Amino acid sequence: MSRPGLFITFEGIDGAGKSSHIEGLAAAFRAQGRTVTVSREPGGTPLAEKLRQMVLNDAMDPLTESLLIFAARRDHLCNVIEPALARGDVVLCDRFTDATFAYQGAGRGFDLMTLSTLERMAQGGLVPGAGAGTLRNPDLTVWFDLEPEVAAERLAGARVPDRFEAQPVEFFRRVAQGYADRAAVEPARFARLDAAQDRHRVWQQLTSVFVRKGWLSIMVPTPKDLA
Numbered sequence: 001m002s003r004p005g006l007f008i009t010f011e012g013i014d015g016a017g018k019s020s021h022i023e024g025l026a027a028a029f030r031a032q033g034r035t036v037t038v039s040r041e042p043g044g045t046p047l048a049e050k051l052r053q054m055v056l057n058d059a060m061d062p063l064t065e066s067l068l069i070f071a072a073r074r075d076h077l078c079n080v081i082e083p084a085l086a087r088g089d090v091v092l093c094d095r096f097t098d099a100t101f102a103y104q105g106a107g108r109g110f111d112l113m114t115l116s117t118l119e120r121m122a123q124g125g126l127v128p129g130a131g132a133g134t135l136r137n138p139d140l141t142v143w144f145d146l147e148p149e150v151a152a153e154r155l156a157g158a159r160v161p162d163r164f165e166a167q168p169v170e171f172f173r174r175v176a177q178g179y180a181d182r183a184a185v186e187p188a189r190f191a192r193l194d195a196a197q198d199r200h201r202v203w204q205q206l207t208s209v210f211v212r213k214g215w216l217s218i219m220v221p222t223p224k225d226l227a
């Protein structure tokens, strides 16, 4: 009997530490016999990665940005996420729709009702056996919560900033609040981590979430590249 797929997303402002932990968690699931698909948004397919480059680098208005992000998401869902879940994979995705509400909604001030309409269009009609009104949403969202000032220090000089990373700290304060708003509406779907802790303690927080859920059977030692 194959196990049902698990759709897990990582969220948080730029520099919160998501990318530092996603492969370690994938290894922990694989060590327990699960097949894992790791992906990211915007991106995850050849088409979505092309759209990612436009979103991250080309000037555009918030509606254009939102439409491209949801177009990328639809392609990613149809060609990567849904097939992986149907196989019973654990899907670990670095960002998903919560980022859209946080960045385009809270950060840019774009209309949340329009984002909800786009969310229904992009994520509807995909869940096997469920009606068109059922949206594909994560089973769990791990929110790496970090003060924007700390994130900015971590990213200072790290790389040439893209359109989002170049935003002022005040933008990321709005984005962080956007995540908090999403978590407040769906507390059962969110697991908040204190991302200001050192890497080892963030890893312990992360794995304990999955052990408490019974999705990982044991606490997992800190990966060597994190220690």
Ligand SMILES: Nc1ncnc2c1ncn2[C@@H]1O[C@H](COP(=O)(O)OP(=O)(O)OP(=O)(O)O)[C@@H](O)[C@H]1O
Pocket (backbone or CB within 6 Å): 012, 013, 014, 015, 016, 017, 018, 019, 020, 021, 154, 155, 158, 195, 196, 197, 198, 199, 200, 202
């Ligand atoms: N707990 C931590 N303490 C201190 N520095 C950290 C911690 N976690 C990650 N970092 C460092 O912060 C920077 C950003 O980390 P990472 O790329 O994992 O963040 P991210 O959330 O994926 O960012 P982005 O969304 O911009 O890709 C990296 O230089 C990383 O080494």
Ligand SMILES: Cc1cn([C@H]2C[C@H](O)[C@@H](COP(=O)(O)O)O2)c(=O)[nH]c1=O
Pocket (backbone or CB within 6 Å): 014, 040, 041, 042, 056, 069, 095, 096, 097, 098, 099, 100, 101, 103, 104, 164, 165
């Ligand atoms: C999914 C999604 C992402 N973004 C922004 C957030 C980040 O600044 C970039 C992605 O870069 P990362 O280094 O891979 O985190 O895109 C967004 O504004 N809206 C979204 O829906």
